[in-house]
Amino acid sequence: DAEITQSPRHKITETGRQVTLACHQTWNHNNMFWYRQDLGHGLRLIHYSYGVQDTNKGEVSDGYSVSRSNTEDLPLTLESAASSQTSVYFCASSEDLTAGNTIYFGEGSWLTVV
Amino acid sequence: DAKTTQPPSMDCAEGRAANLPCNHSTISGNEYVYWYRQIHSQGPQYIIHGLKNNETNEMASLIITEDRKSSTLILPHATLRDTAVYYCIAHYNFNKFYFGSGTKLNVKP
Numbered sequence: 001d002a003e004i005t006q007s008p009r010h011k012i013t014e015t016g017r018q019v020t021l022a023c024h025q026t027w028n029h030n031n032m033f034w035y036r037q038d039l040g041h042g043l044r045l046i047h048y049s050y051g052v053q054d055t056n057k058g059e060v061s062d063g064y065s066v067s068r069s070n071t072e073d074l075p076l077t078l079e080s081a082a083s084s085q086t087s088v089y090f091c092a093s094s095e096d097l098t099a100g101n102t103i104y105f106g107e108g109s110w111l112t113v114v
Numbered sequence: 115d116a117k118t119t120q121p122p123s124m125d126c127a128e129g130r131a132a133n134l135p136c137n138h139s140t141i142s143g144n145e146y147v148y149w150y151r152q153i154h155s156q157g158p159q160y161i162i163h164g165l166k167n168n169e170t171n172e173m174a175s176l177i178i179t180e181d182r183k184s185s186t187l188i189l190p191h192a193t194l195r196d197t198a199v200y201y202c203i204a205h206y207n208f209n210k211f212y213f214g215s216g217t218k219l220n221v222k223p
Binding site for chain 1: 146155156157158159160163165201212213214215216
């Protein structure tokens with residue numbers, strides 16, 4: 001079955017280090033997204049991509065970057081990890097952006113910055 | 115996306131129908147109503163979506179009022195495994211797919 005996978009599922013890193021979270025989907029979806037979820041809050045959009053070589057900033061993009069070199073992968077990089085970036089990160093994908101289509105989420109990556 | 119309002123928590127007895135309300139009074143004509151749920155420590159799971167008509171699938175039913183200002187998600191026979199946070203989203207495109215705080219559904223034996 002097609003799926004979306006994230007790695008690592010859990011990571012502890014130190015302040016100032018660069019961290020990359022991987023996201024891989026096998027649906028061949030053009031559209032991919034990264035969200036973060038903080039305790040007691042809903043999901044907030046970090047970055048998104050409509051296709052290869054396309055990236056866009058979301059609501060909370062400061063301190064994060066993404067790159068899209070192929071359809072299947074959208075890695076999220078924290079350039080210099082900060083304690084405020086301790087969170088759960090969810091990758092998602094969608095076949096089509098038009099209204100009425102469905103977005104599918106990965107299982108999440110728990111990141112702790114100490 | 116239109117703002118949605120949901121109660122922070124609800125209780126439901128196991129085996130009974132769970133009816134989760136959502137207000138989206140500013141929804142526009144091209145915005146769909148989506149429902150997702152998130153079971154502890156898991157990624158959000160798609161449940162159902164609709165535009166105007168009521169919808170039903172193997173998981174749930176979605177009832178949208180005629181004026182589209184509110185909707186209700188119905189889980190017909192709630193089980194303990196349905197305990198989760200349920201999110202109602204009024205949405206047009208995914209670059210503004212905003213998850214609010216949701217409703218914590220507690221299914222009790």
